[in-house]
Amino acid sequence: MDERMRRWRLVLGGGDADGTGFGLQGADAKMDGALAALYDGQGGRGDGRDGRGDGQGSRAGGLGASAPRVARWLGDVRTYFPSTVVQVMQKDAIERLNLTRLLLEPEMLEAVEPDVHLVGTLLALNRVMPEQARESARAVVRAVVEELERRLAQKTRAAVTGALDRSARTHRPKRVADIDWNRTIRANLKNYLPERNTVVPSRLVGYARRQRAVQREVVLCVDQSGSMAASVVYSSVFGAVLASMRSLRTSIVVFDTAVVDLTDQLHDPVELLFGTQLGGGTDINRAIAYCQGLITRPSDSIFVLISDLYEGGVRQEMLRRVAAMTQAGIQVIVLLALSDEGAPFYDHENAAALAAMGVPAFACTPDAFPDLMAAAIERRDITQWAERHVGARS
Template identity: 75%
Template structure:
């Protein structure tokens, strides 16, 4: 009896291994599947079954929007959301799904994420009116999820930095005293016999000020490679604009420049105001941003771009040098996304570093701390070292 049970267990394990290999390798592995396994295999075959010699795909979705919608519904049923998003991205690349995203039934069946939003924004100018409302709902869902994830931490980090960056000689509470600055300001009152400093002048943090204390300018490259960064920048721009002590502007650019500051109250409207794709003229965008700046010493300009400049490189560098020499704190983000180090122009990144402008990739989770450090004019290296990424290339 024991031997029979062991043989049954061995046979079951072998059958399970064969089933898994069949799902991984597809029809080429031989064997048959039934029930849910067969339907799961069919969904995978549509996207991934190809001839071994690299010829035509055996699978395919054709041009039927209802059929695509059914396929999208199938993969949502059989796979977790992270896998669904990956399969959607592969379908857009491998099966030409982009055009079919203009169909409401296709769009309604998708699993929304940042990459899908980027694809929809790139189709914004050719999107039929009957699809636009569905697209706005998809984008709105992703934006709401991002705001829920990022808004509170951003507001806490930035408002804390604003409080600490504001100085007063009449701190209201002991907790508001900046002891490091107070001691340094009173070193001449050191009493050797008592081994102490007599603080005749206190330096502290001025909290709860209502006046605008910092100007933030987000200058965002909307070329096609920056899609995810555009989405995150739009969400962060809306959050920063909600902080009364900041004056936030958002400018997007390709070879032309668009000021979307008036849309910061509604990040969905703002994102639909972008136009992904096209060339890049960073120098022209920075020239426009300079005209927005009235208090250079209190301004942080965040350039979000992979630095592939299509305009005159010398003009870009001249604009950066002019901004920094006037007192503006300029930061270059090669990407604002979860995807790590991007492709970027290393020569331009090195040139910016030589002008004192750090250039690095930044994840959305690190961005609040980055802005807090910039507002306080603290070195950024500590924030970057603590984050889940590393600054690529010559970005110091």
């Protein structure tokens, strides 16, 4: 019973016992103090929203505007809570208590728990960041990028390499392991022997071994408006991984109302991220026009547009360009987000228009992206792939 009352007491917050008759001591009291500094303002902890308050307004009496005080609070949070909870509390602190300005101070940056959302905030502040904070910010970004690469790189290379091997068909497979049995059986159904209940293959269909030459062109076209921050981070990491594969020629282009080609930074995703500028308007049409000029082999190309589809440019021209790309044989994929959060707010009208021309628009998680690229390389039906793998679609 005591453990149950302890948990309720931490959820409720407030006075010494908060009506539970249960007081807190030692580490529990310090945990309660860390929660109180963030959540015991408007809305509090007990408003039925996962203990995160209502997210409105700020509580000046909790953390104040002092970087040392906030840094000490972050230290307490990291001591008493697991890293996943720390990341949520950091995000809430930045939003609820308006701590964005403090992220420009090195002492603050050295105390935070690095995560994708924090990287997005830092990138948005990149142009106003003082020089003394820049190296600390770069260290935070590099820590997140290296963790994402450890998590995603091997899976991506394996999925893409396997897809490239499978997409290269041959009628003279050299090894049994290279035979595509499903295609071989379908190609030889006319040779079915009822008396033996078997198919006698007169023609084998198999996978050719991987070639050294470039087999696919991949263009990532990434919306860098403020709502797409996490997608920009993940796109940069995946772009770097794909660029490391010699069988692919990978380009990455970011855009708002201007278009910036960052392909020459793909060797270092941290430098690439600091070359972005989150925020501003959106001109998808201009970005697609630029990317069309990068594609030299349409039938072997994959164009991935990562955007919430809120077009500030010429909408009809944007749709015409996408139609022209699909007619030329380019595999076009539109991701409303490349993040763990699922579909953001997006332009439903534009998503529906794209779907009508056979280009589905859906959100994709980073863990699903390697398989998505494999499906695109093999020219599988991306609409069917999305229906099986993705919950949020247009």
